[in-house]
Amino acid sequence: MIWITSFLCDESQSFSTFAITKKVANTIKMKQLEKTNCEACRFKSCAAEVLDSNELQIMAQNCSGVVFKRHERIFREGRPHSGIAYVKSGLVKLHKTGPSHEQILKIIRPPQYIGIPTVLAGKVNQYSVTALETTHICFISSDTFRRLILLNGRFGNEIINTLCQDELEYFHRSINQAQKQIHGRVAGALLFLAEHIFDNDTFNMPLNRTDLGDFVHARRESVTRTLINFRNDNLIAVSGHTITITDKEKLRTISKLG
């Protein structure tokens, strides 16, 4: 069974719950429902690799692809969840509202499942997820996901691997954000984007200054000043939205020493 699109994307939930603005109505119209063939999928996850033909069939029958454009919400914090999202391609930010402002908890590039913990915590999204560029998502119903975990220990094992990886990253990030000052944190973020997201020292900055601030626990103005310092010291080159890391070693030292 394929879900109908209006169960899948966040905007469509507004459909039943709230008055339909013109914008929302447009968004829904534009969402294409893609039938999935998980077995032949070019973007198969590590976890899906261990599933047998029969299990992939189960997945395919409860899975549906949707395309999101930059700035479109995939999950919205506090709204009923729409299953587990598998990021097939694109780039996504995971964010949550705090007492004084928004915070970016994670930047996720494919292949990666998102929303696994949400499914556990009840019916409501624990955080928002927004596309940073055109992103292909496969939604998998949480029941199916759970069923596959119970059915195939190797699938669960792979999921455990990624959750554990995440946990170690949070520990690392938590310590960095708490004990380094802003230069170190911004340097770390630039290196993270170059090395872990884009695999390239030149990249198109996917976050604006405010977002970058929300990511490194700082305010817009401070990020601006830090970036300008880095540019003046010839650690980076900025041209429009393109950033090039020109002195990686020095940047790494700044990131390390805080």
Add this chain to the structure above:
Amino acid sequence: MIWITSFLCDESQSFSTFAITKKVANTIKMKQLEKTNCEACRFKSCAAEVLDSNELQIMAQNCSGVVFKRHERIFREGRPHSGIAYVKSGLVKLHKTGPSHEQILKIIRPPQYIGIPTVLAGKVNQYSVTALETTHICFISSDTFRRLILLNGRFGNEIINTLCQDELEYFHRSINQAQKQIHGRVAGALLFLAEHIFDNDTFNMPLNRTDLGDFVHARRESVTRTLINFRNDNLIAVSGHTITITDKEKLRTISKLG
């Protein structure tokens, strides 16, 4: 097969690697090796509940109990890991060294597995774990743990549940630590101890001021001053190491507003 104690506890690793100080030698002598009977265990984990008799047998044969006293290390960051630790009773802090000082990432009360991510990340502990009071630990070899995950999907499922729970907690903590100021963070820590660790508004503070600082991202002196403020405002009563929360509502407000 039962492991010999000297493979299990952190101190014993010093045995082979470093000169044996009198203190370390004493510690080793005092460690009692407990044969485990997982099937009859009074402290069975949620995950172990789903194992059948045969699987519990496997666990029992690769599992060994050790008692740690307050301040004894269970894991030491950077040292080879000694399997997964199951906290049967007691209380434990999980901590990691940062660029400028130590940080407490988590306070763990039973029942809980610790060290699952470490096992993945190679042979070396990614963080330290220290007993805050007398603590009973069962060490389970990582191979056995993995084997049980592969063997029984329900076991893996339970592990996934706890890992997901943790992830949501980290998100929450990360936002709180970043966006609240010290009064809010200390208030939050006191409520956390009362509500999630001791289930009691009166409790024996298991952390000294420096540790409490490492837990709430603040320095010793600031924690002292905050605690004295709270006492002067009659939100808490302090007598020796015993803390009583006397105005929970006001404390909760402070925690919420930051």
Add this chain to the structure above:
DNA sequence: ACAAAAAAGTGATCTGGATCACATCTTTTC
């Protein structure tokens, strides 16, 4: 029981980065 070592408390000072209040530059929108 006493010396030594930790832990806790206290006041004075300093500072990183938040905050405010704008100016400028860029992107949408109609």
Add this chain to the structure above:
DNA sequence: GAAAAGATGTGATCCAGATCACTTTTTTGT
């Protein structure tokens, strides 16, 4: 293509909490 909206840059000011340099209290070891 002009006007509105949004993103970025800049200087001035302020303050929470770190840091320092002690004293006092408590715990530990012998």
